[in-house]
Amino acid sequence: MKKTVLASLITVAMAASQSAQATEMETELNSLKQRITQLESQLSDTMAAQASTDKERAQLSISGSADFLATASELADGSHENDLDVDSVELTVEAAVNEYMTLSTTLKYEDDGEDQELFVDEAIVTIAAVDSPWSLLAGRSGTPFAVINGNAWSDPLTNDLTDNTDDLLLLGFSQGIFSAEGYLFKGQSDERKVDNLGLNAALTFDNGFTIGAGYLNNIRNTDPLQADSLTGDDKVSASRINVSYTVDALALSAEYLKTGSFKALAGRPDVTAWHLSTDYATELLGAPGNLSLGYSKTEDAELLTDAGEALFAHSRVTLGASRELHENAELIVELVREEDYAGANTDTINLVLSTRF
Structure with a gap:
């Protein structure tokens, strides 16, 4: 009898102990599950925040450049000049608005001898799809008439003749070796209407050869040709042909521009401009560098003056060398x-520190 009671008590005690252990283990398991759930939630939030940050970084990019210039010149009359300048500073912010639109804005400072301040040089939105050959660009940008080839720091005279930044709308097409674009821009002479048209087309081959052509219905509506020697508002068309060839480290390019007749000028001359350039990538003093040679020339542009001064030189030769720092x-x-x-000749030596990020 006593043995039976004792055995029962032992059995009950063991059962109670096992029940208590099971309850404690279940409590610990529930606590561990809650902790794991909290950690998973925190990890998910962290990963989502990181993904959002990475997405924002991928959608927004900031770049810039600054050129510091030291120059010395011997003028046509035999006198000498020298100067130190922060020649130009650019800051560009580009953002992906959505999968079809990209917005880019460039602020620029340029030493042009006038009021020196930052201004909006470009502000453009580009609409394009990855699988489409078509694209649309709208905003303020450079008029894409002259094709500036070559790595010379000084621009050729073809750029002097056509350099213009304006409000424009450009439709582009690119597929295979063929590309083309048509654009409208506001122009300088009459900003109440947009009737300035430009067209470009090019073939780019796999062997490094490119040939292109361009047309403007009115080059008079560009900045360089707002001159006091040009009276009236007659339209003057312009056309362009350009070729380039790249093989290994050697790059060659050529461009020819021709305008229609300027009725306001005696003899109604057709102004022409052309340039040739050669670039060779090589190592200079132990670092990557480039050697460049450029030659550009205008014809029949001597009557284009502003405040009595000629707008364009007759010829420009550049010889340069650059080395990475x-x-x-x-x-x-x-x-x-x-x-x-x-x-008369003017000789200039330019020493430039060019930086970018």
Whole structure:
């Protein structure tokens, strides 16, 4: 009898102990599950925040450049000049608005001898789809008439003749070796209407050869040709042909521009401009560099004047060498000889520290 009671008590005690252990284990398991759920939630929130940050970084990019210039010149009359300048500073912010639109804005400072301040040089929105050959660009940008080829720091005379930034609308097409674009821009002479049209077309081959052509219905509506020697508002068309060829480290390019007749000028001359350039990528003093040679010339532009001064030189020759200074910087040395229509020469040496990020 006593043994039976004792055995029962032991059984009850063991059952109670096992029940208590099971309850404690269940409590610990529930606590562990809650902790795991909290950690999973925190990890999910962290990953979502990181993904959002990565997405924002991928959609927004900031870049910029600054050129610091030291120059010395011997003028046509035999006098000498020298100067130190922050030649230009650019800051560009580009953002992906959505999967079809990209917005880009460029602020620029340029030493042009006038009020020196930052201004909006470009502000454009580009609409395009990855699988479509079509694209649409709208906003303020450079008029894409002259094709500036070559790595010379000084622009060729073809750029002097056509350099213009304006409000424009551009429709582009690119498929295979063929590309084309048509654009409307506001122009300078009459900003109440948009009747300035430009067209470009090009063939780019796999062997490095490119040929292109362009047309403007009125080059008078660009900045360089707002001159006091041009009276009236007659339209003057312009056309362009350009070729380039790249093989290994050697790059060659050529461009020819021709305008229609300027009725306001005696003899109604057709102005022409052309340039040739050669670039060779090589190592200079132990770092990647480039050697460049450019020659550009205008014809029949001597009557284009502003405040009595000729707008364009007769010829411009550039000889330059550049060398990288580690990443995102290079040093440029360039010799420039410019001849006016009277046959007088101006010689200039440019020393440029060009930086970018």
